[in-house]
Amino acid sequence: MSTPSLEERIERLESIDEIRQLAARYSLSLDMRDMDAHVNLFAPDIRIGRDRVGRAHFKAWQDETLRDQFTGTSHHLGQHIIEFIDRDHATGVVYSKNEHECGGEWVIMQMLYWDDYERIDGRWCFRRRLPCYWYATDLNKPPIGDLKMRWPGRQPYSGTFHELFPSWKEFWADRPDKESLPEVAPPAPLDKFLETMRRGTPAPKIRVR
Template sequence: MTTSTWPSTLEERIDRLESIDAIRQLAGKYSLSLDMRDMDAHVNLFAPDIRVGKDKVGRAHFKAWQDQTLRDQFTGTSHHLGQHIIEFVDSGHATGVVYSKNEHECGPEWVIMQMLYWDDYERIDGQWYFRRRLPCYWYATDLNKPPIGDMKMRWPGREPYWGTFHDLFPSWKEFWALRPDKDSLPQVAAPAPLEQFLKTIRRGTPAPKMRVR
């Protein structure tokens, strides 16, 4: 079913509300299982055939990659979720954006981070899962070093690099490229249609691709 026909009945509207809550719970479970290092609980939040890198598929490969990443880079982590926007493609697929403010113990340094996740969700056998999570970073830096300026991703032992926090949304570059005329009122676009806010704010650009690590 497409968004033009779903939800239409009372049962479908109730299902939509229950799905929103289930997806929000999914994001919360992601943070808790990651921070508490319960790798089985964590990988089971993703579709059974989740892709890992270019040529690996399945939760076992995802668990192996996640385990190594956490052991190699972090002593401890804490993920604090912010606003969560969810829009449905149909009754079994949805997209979402979740803000996350994170803290990381990286040996002798305490790294804070601001980011968002661009998510794809899928309902499989009646349960919602992550189909994909694309992390988009604004900054990461030592607690005592504000990330002023460019290249805000500043991890211990690495050269600073650019995050992708604003790259998904053309409005960021549009805002800075164009200064409105102070003597005239600006035009205001029509509000986004139902279930089309994220698509509208992204100006219809294609869904982002997961970076291969």
């Protein structure tokens, strides 16, 4: 494997910064309801559902969703891990803590996004954002127990916060023997951290809220 040149390393750093700005712009444009700014963060041929393609369809869907469900929102980003597939494609995980004004209730949410990024015509875009939820509940009602997704006027249901990573179920399914030291797997390659954690599992099916 050849050592990347200085130009390639600088390009990689610039791409990382642009992708992180992409996630920040997503939150700001969504919270400020600038639908044109928002949908232009996605690939021009973004797919909406089974048979709709393009930013215009995405804008119509987002507009309807936001008007029907939320008076206001605020998305607060946490850690952001980015790994490159090649020069123009990358994947990433972004934590997000969100607040939603839903009529007479104030719903807080903890989630992460599993992202696919693509550089198109020199600019990084979202190819896909997969929202994986841990909980959503009224501010005054801690989401203890199962079925942590608790929106006003809906039956509680499970999120997909842990389904991306098999380690969650493995951790709770197998208690180590305290009489012996556990085995430690070798470190993941530097640019394969997320891929190693996923272990080839398929993306979970997301329930549209």
